[in-house]
Amino acid sequence: MTLAGKTVVITGANSGIGLETARALAADGARVVMACRDPSRAAEARDALAASLPGAALELLTLDLASLADVRRAAAELAARHPRIDVLINNAGLFPFSRQLTADGFEMQFGVNHLGHFLLTRLLMPQLRAAGQARVLNVASMMHHLGQLDFGSLRGEQPYGAMKAYAQSKLCNVLFARELARRHGDEGLLAFSLHPGPVGTNIMGRSWLRRTLYRLVGAYMSPRRGARTSIHLAQAAGLEAHNGAYFDEYCKVKPGSARSRDMALAARLWEVSEACVNG
Numbered sequence: 207m208t209l210a211g212k213t214v215v216i217t218g219a220n221s222g223i224g225l226e227t228a229r230a231l232a233a234d235g236a237r238v239v240m241a242c243r244d245p246s247r248a249a250e251a252r253d254a255l256a257a258s259l260p261g262a263a264l265e266l267l268t269l270d271l272a273s274l275a276d277v278r279r280a281a282a283e284l285a286a287r288h289p290r291i292d293v294l295i296n297n298a299g300l301f302p303f304s305r306q307l308t309a310d311g312f313e314m315q316f317g318v319n320h321l322g323h324f325l326l327t328r329l330l331m332p333q334l335r336a337a338g339q340a341r342v343l344n345v346a347s348m349m350h351h352l353g354q355l356d357f358g359s360l361r362g363e364q365p366y367g368a369m370k371a372y373a374q375s376k377l378c379n380v381l382f383a384r385e386l387a388r389r390h391g392d393e394g395l396l397a398f399s400l401h402p403g404p405v406g407t408n409i410m411g412r413s414w415l416r417r418t419l420y421r422l423v424g425a426y427m428s429p430r431r432g433a434r435t436s437i438h439l440a441q442a443a444g445l446e447a448h449n450g451a452y453f454d455e456y457c458k459v460k461p462g463s464a465r466s467r468d469m470a471l472a473a474r475l476w477e478v479s480e481a482c483v484n485g
């Protein structure tokens with residue numbers, strides 16, 4: 207299904223998987239809003255894309271998911287620019303090695319990887335509804351299999367473990383997609399989560415040493431290959447039967463962890479997230 211003439215919003219579109227997703231969807235004719243935290247890195251990425259795709263419809267939006275106030279500002283700006291949003295790709299993510307807090311005092315990975323996206327999605331519901339059959343994609347990870355939800359440490363109260371926090375945030379991505387589909391599927395909204403594969407990107411940090419080690423040890427796919435499932439879920443027809451599902455890097459539906467299928471946990475995460483963003 208072509209996305210020509212459709213509006214696609216991608217968070218973290220200046221780098222890695224998000225950048226390659228933006229490239230493919232813009233090449234398909236979509237108007238792509240690149241929602242990024244650093245305006246100069248975003249402009250650089252947009253200029254590079256524009257140079258390789260003459261005539262592509264690319265827009266920049268400044269969005270720092272580590273600040274709920276900034277998420278509200280960016281969502282309002284987006285709503286003013288676009289009454290309809292056809293595809294929202296919650297792609298941005300980070301993996302800090304030491305404990306950090308967001309502007310609102312949440313543990314950084316929970317705050318950025320999940321809570322900022324939760325609020326963004328909730329605020330954009332009118333624009334998603336206006337699109338008819340809109341899609342929301344959460345770029346999660348197979349690491350969600352290691353994830354548990356510690357509702358008593360969302361502000362980093364317990365000792366920090368980078369992988370534990372990452373796995374928790376990625377479990378949130380999977381649960382949030384399932385609950386979004388459950389709550390809004392009857393309005394035509396499709397919501398999915400996905401694992402992009404192990405991909406050589408900046409997620410482990412920008413230093414040359416870290417990136418090289420990560421590529422050697424854990425990551426072997428190119429960002430272009432790693433964007434494949436995001437692109438598929440944005441474009442493919444006939445996904446209604448899989449609403450809420452988790453997909454792997456080969457675009458196949460996978461069950462995900464038992465915890466990620468616990469709909470009582472998904473409902474609780476939704477309620478707790480509402481309280482966090484309204485608190």
Ligand SMILES: NC(=O)c1ccc[n+]([C@@H]2O[C@H](COP(=O)([O-])OP(=O)(O)OC[C@H]3O[C@@H](n4cnc5c(N)ncnc54)[C@H](OP(=O)(O)O)[C@@H]3O)[C@@H](O)[C@H]2O)c1
Pocket residue numbers: 217218219220221222223224241242243244247269270271272296297298299300318345346347348401402403404405406407408409410425
């Ligand atoms: N790479 C893998 O092996 C892998 C595996 C499974 C899942 N994933 C997931 O894939 C997604 C994309 O990651 P990637 O691998 O492509 O890494 P990446 O190249 O580091 O891209 C991450 C993007 O998120 C942005 N970001 C970070 N913090 C943000 C914030 N506070 N507000 C807005 N944007 C923010 C980054 O912006 P800056 O450029 O300004 O830092 C960057 O654009 C993530 O959700 C990650 O968890 C990756």
